[in-house]
Amino acid sequence: MDSLQQKNELSLLSGDEAVALAALDSGVTLGTGYPGTPSTEILENFDKLGGKAQWAPNEKVALEVGIGVAFAGRRALVTMKHVGLNVAADPLFTVAQIRLDGALLIISADDPGMASSQNEQDNRRYALAAGVPMLEPSDSQEAYEFTLRAIEISERWQVPVLLRMTTRVCHSKTVVRRGTVTIPAPGPAHFEHDFPSRVMIPAYARPAHLRLRRILAELAAWNETEGLNQLIEGSSSLGIISSGVAFQYAREAAPEASFLKLGMTYPLPLERMRAFAESVDLCYVIEEGDPYLVEAARTAGIAVEAAPEIFRFGELSVSRVRRILTGDTSPEPKRVPGKPPALCPGCPHRSAYAILKELDCIVAGDIGCYSLGVLPPFEAMDTLVCMGAAVGVGLGLRHSLPPAEAKRVVSVLGDSTFVHSGITGLVEMVYNPPATGHVLVILDNGTTAMTGMQEHPGTGRTLDHVQTGKVVFEDLARSLGVPNVIVIDPVADPEKFKQVIQSCLDKPELSVVIARRNCLLAAGSIREYERCHEQQTH
Amino acid sequence: MSSKPIEDISRKSTNVVIAGLGGQGVLKASDILADVAFSAGLDVKKSDVHGMSQRGGSVASDVRFGERVFSPMVPQGEADFLVVIAPDQVEVNRAVLGPGGVLIQPSQIDQSALPNKKSLNVALLGLLSLHLPFPVEAWTSALGRNLPEKLHEANRQSFDLGRDSGQASGQAK
Numbered sequence: 001m002d003s004l005q006q007k008n009e010l011s012l013l014s015g016d017e018a019v020a021l022a023a024l025d026s027g028v029t030l031g032t033g034y035p036g037t038p039s040t041e042i043l044e045n046f047d048k049l050g051g052k053a054q055w056a057p058n059e060k061v062a063l064e065v066g067i068g069v070a071f072a073g074r075r076a077l078v079t080m081k082h083v084g085l086n087v088a089a090d091p092l093f094t095v096a097q098i099r100l101d102g103a104l105l106i107i108s109a110d111d112p113g114m115a116s117s118q119n120e121q122d123n124r125r126y127a128l129a130a131g132v133p134m135l136e137p138s139d140s141q142e143a144y145e146f147t148l149r150a151i152e153i154s155e156r157w158q159v160p161v162l163l164r165m166t167t168r169v170c171h172s173k174t175v176v177r178r179g180t181v182t183i184p185a186p187g188p189a190h191f192e193h194d195f196p197s198r199v200m201i202p203a204y205a206r207p208a209h210l211r212l213r214r215i216l217a218e219l220a221a222w223n224e225t226e227g228l229n230q231l232i233e234g235s236s237s238l239g240i241i242s243s244g245v246a247f248q249y250a251r252e253a254a255p256e257a258s259f260l261k262l263g264m265t266y267p268l269p270l271e272r273m274r275a276f277a278e279s280v281d282l283c284y285v286i287e288e289g290d291p292y293l294v295e296a297a298r299t300a301g302i303a304v305e306a307a308p309e310i311f312r313f314g315e316l317s318v319s320r321v322r323r324i325l326t327g328d329t330s331p332e333p334k335r336v337p338g339k340p341p342a343l344c345p346g347c348p349h350r351s352a353y354a355i356l357k358e359l360d361c362i363v364a365g366d367i368g369c370y371s372l373g374v375l376p377p378f379e380a381m382d383t384l385v386c387m388g389a390a391v392g393v394g395l396g397l398r399h400s401l402p403p404a405e406a407k408r409v410v411s412v413l414g415d416s417t418f419v420h421s422g423i424t425g426l427v428e429m430v431y432n433p434p435a436t437g438h439v440l441v442i443l444d445n446g447t448t449a450m451t452g453m454q455e456h457p458g459t460g461r462t463l464d465h466v467q468t469g470k471v472v473f474e475d476l477a478r479s480l481g482v483p484n485v486i487v488i489d490p491v492a493d494p495e496k497f498k499q500v501i502q503s504c505l506d507k508p509e510l511s512v513v514i515a516r517r518n519c520l521l522a523a524g525s526i527r528e529y530e531r532c533h534e535q536q537t538h
Numbered sequence: 539m540s541s542k543p544i545e546d547i548s549r550k551s552t553n554v555v556i557a558g559l560g561g562q563g564v565l566k567a568s569d570i571l572a573d574v575a576f577s578a579g580l581d582v583k584k585s586d587v588h589g590m591s592q593r594g595g596s597v598a599s600d601v602r603f604g605e606r607v608f609s610p611m612v613p614q615g616e617a618d619f620l621v622v623i624a625p626d627q628v629e630v631n632r633a634v635l636g637p638g639g640v641l642i643q644p645s646q647i648d649q650s651a652l653p654n655k656k657s658l659n660v661a662l663l664g665l666l667s668l669h670l671p672f673p674v675e676a677w678t679s680a681l682g683r684n685l686p687e688k689l690h691e692a693n694r695q696s697f698d699l700g701r702d703s704g705q706a707s708g709q710a711k
Binding site for chain 1: 559560569572573576582583584586594595596598607608609611614615626627629630631632633
């Protein structure tokens with residue numbers, strides 16, 4: 001890499017692209033994650049830039065792989081959307097207290113306002129709960145710099161670091177100057193036995209927890225004196241403490257105000273916040289999502305003004321920050337509703353839903369394009385909780401409803417979602433079968449469509465579309481002992497598809513129906529990948 | 539490239555909202571506009587939401603440029619230009635326009651003259667370009683950078699069609 005050339009290189013990048021560029025510039029050995037809006041483009045761009053990036057079956061596995069990379073003294077980047085961190089929470093809470101040799105950077109891409117999510121959880125709470133340091137960039141330049149800083153912090157204190165982005169930081173394009181932060185090159189890959197640091201049996205975990213709290217105290221002290229905070233001196237009558245993209249809105253809404261912009265929001269520089277609050281007549285906290293900073297400040301006895309509860313919902317904006325600062329809680333102007341998203345014309349899910357509706361099924365649904373089956377004209381999906389929940393929720397309904405109704409219950413999920421967390425549900429189905437049996441329909445369109453056509457273990461191609469090991473759903477279901485496993489194209493023969501579903505519903509047995517037809521938007525590319533592979537093998 | 543007109547708009551950021559339906563090239567159009575402003579040395583922010591919005595639903599993309607831009611989104615009632623690719627999305631987005639803001643929409647263009655329907659987004663950019671202080675060459679090279687080569691000719695024609703339509707109706711600045 002030509003570092004001189006890098007220095008003045010300006011480009012217009014999304015936050016996701018900026019993280020990918022920083023990962024490249026910091027010598028990340030491996031990027032791994034599971035696709036999820038708004039985080040998906042990080043690994044795709046890291047791959048395009050020449051980094052090693054791969055999709056994991058889910059976020060928990062991705063984080064575990066990342067932990068292994070850091071145990072080998074290398075640098076790992078693990079990406080996911082906010083709800084992905086719920087899946088990865090198990091390793092997260094324990095790796096927090098494990099001494100790492102390399103770097104472990106976990107990206108949590110939150111979605112306030114739920115542009116494409118099922119909830120608007122604020123993952124700053126995870127940093128606090130797990131004891132993992134967290135940085136929050138407010139634009140692409142900071143996404144670039146904080147990624148490098150996070151890797152530096154991870155190696156210096158030998159702990160994992162969370163980088164919390166939000167939809168607007170991930171997807172907005174802003175100007176990035178490359179090379180503004182440089183960190184030492186990664187060390188060589190190596191492994192040394194260190195049982196007390198890495199084997200979290202209770203006897204070793206107790207001192208590890210003490211170590212974690214000691215490190216967090218050191219980090220808090222660092223955040224007070226150095227940190228990544230920005231003090232902007234302005235009016236002494238109004239001060240604003242802010243972080244992330246909320247800072248940008250506040251800066252525009254109140255250009256005259258003084259600002260304390262926080263770069264690391266866990267652990268917090270409470271004394272700096274206190275001094276800042278005391279230096280102005282009135283100190284507001286402007287933050288998107290939960291009142292995380294407000295609660296921390298007030299617990300520490302720092303007098304701050306907070307936004308009324310209504311601003312906790314949805315994204316902030318310049319207009320909303322103006323309202324907060326002027327105490328305007330009058331009803332906000334309602335946005336004229338636009339055209340809602342819909343299943344594409346010719347989408348194979350359309351045929352499947354039409355038939356599930358015709359058969360009056362109770363559909364335990366899941367997360368993906370096919371979630372749109374809940375909307376008119378289909379209105380054929382009755383539940384949506386989280387990735388993979390279709391199977392468990394469907395089984396619970398079957399166990400509880402009277403037989404006549406139980407027999408109408410179908411679990412429906414997509415191919416990528418099935419791999420992500422439906423497989424354990426299928427194991428449950430085989431292990432604890434309901435008396436009426438059950439029908440699991442996998443809508444296999446050959447891609448992770450909703451997030452933009454990513455590969456997954458069921459496609460048998462890697463992140464960059466190269467042939468690899470493939471999980472064959474029908475073989476898996478048969479190997480688990482499911483008596484009825486049927487693969488069918490719901491578009492080619494809708495009548496047959498209907499008969500298959502009907503006959504499965506009628507039997508008090510377990511059935512897995514794989515409705516296989518490539519996503520229309522992905523079909524051309526899939527043919528091309530297959531053609532490339534054939535050319536290479538012949 | 540002449541720098542003077544750009545300085546004129548550098549003091550306050552210029553706010554453009556491009557709106558339409560998924561699949562109409564809203565994001566591509568905003569990428570091209572952002573590229574033009576970025577290449578002129580301005581601070582630029584562009585914001586849109588990916589994911590569910592791609593499934594044929596309403597899509598809007600905000601582009602802001604000037605000396606210094608903070609929020610990546612155009613505040614309600616502060617857009618200088620609203621470019622709408624789908625006629626039924628005009629009312630959905632009208633509130634974003636500021637006083638004296640300019641609405642640019644398909645009815646201002648002879649769509650039968652488009653080399654292909656997909657390039658309506660670029661034709662509307664042609665119309666928009668008449669209001670902005672960037673030279674035609676800056677637009678042409680941004681089109682080249684943001685579109686595959688086989689589409690260059692058609693999009694160049696569409697861009698010119700948009701400019702001609704605007705000039706014919708006296709929209710030139």
